[in-house]
Amino acid sequence: MGPGPINADPRVLRAMSAQLLGQFDPVMTEYMNETQALYRDVFDTSNEHTLLVDGTSRAGIEAALVSLIEPGDRVLVPVFGRFGLLLAEIAERAGAEVHVRHVEWGQVFTAEAIEQAIVETRPQLLAVVHGDTSTTMMQPLAELGDICSRHGVLFYTDVTASLGGNAFQADAWGLDAVTAGLQKCLAGPSGTAPATFSPRAAAVIRSRSHVEAGIRETGDVLAHRPIRSNYFDLSMLFDYGGARRLNHHTEATTALYGARECARLLVDEGMSAAIERHRLHGSAMLAGVQGLGLSVFGDLEHRMNNVVAVWIPDGVNGDEVRGVMLNDFGIEIGTSFGPLHGQVWRIGTMGYNARKDAVLTTLAVLEQVLRRSGARVAGGGGVGAALDRYDDAARPGVSPETGSMSAASAVAGPRLAAS
Amino acid sequence: MGPGPINADPRVLRAMSAQLLGQFDPVMTEYMNETQALYRDVFDTSNEHTLLVDGTSRAGIEAALVSLIEPGDRVLVPVFGRFGLLLAEIAERAGAEVHVRHVEWGQVFTAEAIEQAIVETRPQLLAVVHGDTSTTMMQPLAELGDICSRHGVLFYTDVTASLGGNAFQADAWGLDAVTAGLQKCLAGPSGTAPATFSPRAAAVIRSRSHVEAGIRETGDVLAHRPIRSNYFDLSMLFDYGGARRLNHHTEATTALYGARECARLLVDEGMSAAIERHRLHGSAMLAGVQGLGLSVFGDLEHRMNNVVAVWIPDGVNGDEVRGVMLNDFGIEIGTSFGPLHGQVWRIGTMGYNARKDAVLTTLAVLEQVLRRSGARVAGGGGVGAALDRYDDAARPGVSPETGSMSAASAVAGPRLAAS
Numbered sequence A, B: 001m002g003p004g005p006i007n008a009d010p011r012v013l014r015a016m017s018a019q020l021l022g023q024f025d026p027v028m029t030e031y032m033n034e035t036q037a038l039y040r041d042v043f044d045t046s047n048e049h050t051l052l053v054d055g056t057s058r059a060g061i062e063a064a065l066v067s068l069i070e071p072g073d074r075v076l077v078p079v080f081g082r083f084g085l086l087l088a089e090i091a092e093r094a095g096a097e098v099h100v101r102h103v104e105w106g107q108v109f110t111a112e113a114i115e116q117a118i119v120e121t122r123p124q125l126l127a128v129v130h131g132d133t134s135t136t137m138m139q140p141l142a143e144l145g146d147i148c149s150r151h152g153v154l155f156y157t158d159v160t161a162s163l164g165g166n167a168f169q170a171d172a173w174g175l176d177a178v179t180a181g182l183q184k185c186l187a188g189p190s191g192t193a194p195a196t197f198s199p200r201a202a203a204v205i206r207s208r209s210h211v212e213a214g215i216r217e218t219g220d221v222l223a224h225r226p227i228r229s230n231y232f233d234l235s236m237l238f239d240y241g242g243a244r245r246l247n248h249h250t251e252a253t254t255a256l257y258g259a260r261e262c263a264r265l266l267v268d269e270g271m272s273a274a275i276e277r278h279r280l281h282g283s284a285m286l287a288g289v290q291g292l293g294l295s296v297f298g299d300l301e302h303r304m305n306n307v308v309a310v311w312i313p314d315g316v317n318g319d320e321v322r323g324v325m326l327n328d329f330g331i332e333i334g335t336s337f338g339p340l341h342g343q344v345w346r347i348g349t350m351g352y353n354a355r356k357d358a359v360l361t362t363l364a365v366l367e368q369v370l371r372r373s374g375a376r377v378a379g380g381g382g383v384g385a386a387l388d389r390y391d392d393a394a395r396p397g398v399s400p401e402t403g404s405m406s407a408a409s410a411v412a413g414p415r416l417a418a419s
Helices: A010-016 A026-043 A057-068 A082-093 A111-121 A144-151 A199-206 A234-241 A253-269 A271-291 A318-329 A356-372 A381-394 A400-408 B010-016 B026-043 B057-068 B082-093 B111-121 B144-151 B199-206 B234-241 B253-269 B271-291 B318-329 B356-372 B381-394 B400-408
Strands: A049-053 A074-079 A097-102 A125-129 A154-158 A177-179 A193-197 A307-311 A344-348 B049-053 B074-079 B097-102 B125-129 B154-158 B177-179 B193-197 B307-311 B344-348
Touching: A010 A253, A010 B010, A026 A049, A026 A193, A026 A253, A049 A057, A049 A234, A049 A253, A057 A082, A057 A125, A057 A154, A057 A177, A057 A193, A057 A199, A057 A234, A074 A082, A074 A111, A082 A097, A082 A125, A097 A111, A111 A125, A111 A144, A125 A144, A144 A154, A154 A199, A193 A199, A199 A234, A253 A271, A253 B253, A271 A307, A271 A356, A271 A381, A318 A344, A318 A356, A356 A381, B010 B253, B026 B049, B026 B193, B026 B253, B049 B057, B049 B234, B049 B253, B057 B082, B057 B125, B057 B154, B057 B177, B057 B193, B057 B199, B057 B234, B074 B082, B074 B111, B082 B097, B082 B125, B097 B111, B111 B125, B111 B144, B125 B144, B144 B154, B154 B199, B193 B199, B199 B234, B253 B271, B271 B307, B271 B356, B271 B381, B318 B344, B318 B356, B356 B381
Parallel strands: A074 A097, A074 A125, A125 A154, A154 A177, B074 B097, B074 B125, B125 B154, B154 B177
Antiparallel strands: A049 A193, A177 A193, A307 A344, B049 B193, B177 B193, B307 B344
């Protein structure tokens, strides 16, 4: 029940236990095509260039950035948590002139602030995290595509933490490049990074195209300045997954089976239904931790559905609580990074763990462990508030939005004191 | 039965279907430690820095090269097949001044030729493939460590195709950096690259150490010129897998379970026994294809145990034969790359497929398909020769070496003519 990785859906693990196929077996190439199509639905895009990078979610980030950035390019990164810092760091290593803007952790940027920074720095690329798990905040993206388009800026986002649990529309929002991972709302294991690229981004990448000496054919044009990485050269991945089927890495078959099943489960459920499920269980968890008397970190207006950060009460040893929950109850929750390390717990409700029983059990256990750690805690306060939330949601005429209002009003609630 | 990826051992797939653990769960960090220890046995090394790169085998190559090479460094790559070209290409993209030496495909280099090239080019790094599946050849490495040591050159090899099926001793042979993959003799799926680094290589990598802004602590010293990649920054992987447990990528849990099981199976069998198993079944396959009247490609003195390349007989459509074998009999064999594409078939006997029944069934099917494709073929010639080979090996006093001599003498045998 941490901020991810979380339990995988058992159906994903079963899919991954299938025997391997050769990468050019027609059944395998058809699986690759199917998987591309499924991720078009997940990303809500018609981009031809929708594919998997064989590595964890930061491999997807690096593939996008190193393929889009030419050394010396200006890149603007609005940072509202640790993963914004990561985008900046990866862009720097790719040779970019990186410009960073900061807001306080727990907040997000206004569209105006980002447009102003674009005007000031005239970047080739805007790179922004959608949901930053380190703070649980989610940057609104819907207005940024138009801004980028007006200023001739490529628009990239990482949706590892948010995809599948929060509204996202790659095409409607004007995204040029999007990368993700499986280990959050997609209910799979870390190790595969789904990604999608607009025709505009693909043209930039194609202009740096390269074919390896070992498999080069007459007529292959080689870019003057190829992409700095072979493994992350997206022009090669386009040729591998596309009609030419030019050999690149040996496809990670088991990982592909898993990624395909993650997408199938979401698409079968319906993306809207999946997002609504995350909203429901996320709001029940929020109501529950507030019902226990805990204070929530950050701007709740911009919280992701699938993770909540709560202040660790004064006098309570956060790591000890986490240890007891994990070792005695088998439930993992997280802390955070940098300025929030040891200050907050992060509790997730995502993917296979966006379930009523998972929410209620976690709250029941948290109450017990808080009490044993010396905190004053209202018996049944957490589970009760969550159950109320589920009842509200089930009652006709009460929208999930309205239902969660009572929770939001409790943001500034008192922090628990240790007794 | 191709050159890999091949069927995974079902025990590996079962291990991969276990539920996920958080990456800092003590059980998980203990698995990480265990896996490092197991790969020390597989690589035959005492290197502390033995770890997994979360990506396919070429991710391991790129991690090693980009972490060891500073832009402008001279790198020497002796090329005897496609994967040598790949090392050169990855080194070039890492900013190296790459010097390449070639031998004809089907041959390997003498130690003298490599030493002479070192004297001529004075590289910081020698990068050479151990077994190059594109030609099935295996470069002898045992003498190169001393040569590199005398000339102050770092010594790197990729053993993806050879490890587990052929003798390999990282420490005794003086290797500084070694990378591998699971999809050959390790009987697992592509997607994880085990790797090991000598103290000398680790010192070079450590000198370029970097800690991400999001998790940096007071006292962390940052290198003036960090490694060009974040994902492949081995100094970060050292901190992640080592005592500091500094967060980097989200460990690919399922892949780690698989990599751990691959190594456990090999270590339980005993590395020598595993190599002997590959030698036995590889020599039976060699005897079998020669018994069918096929000619074998390359210098058999330097062939890997686990894959054989045979000339496609004149008048036979190689891809059609492969298609019939795959679609009608469910057996995959490969062709090769570049100058060998469409000229040879590559037939593997590796990992889970280094088994008597797999060898005999493949030979029985190949005979049927060859006959239907119009080739003249001796009925029972392949299976008979392989069975003789197994009988020889089982008879006391006949060593596997001696048993394979008869096969080696048939190298120059006549190529089949289509009838």
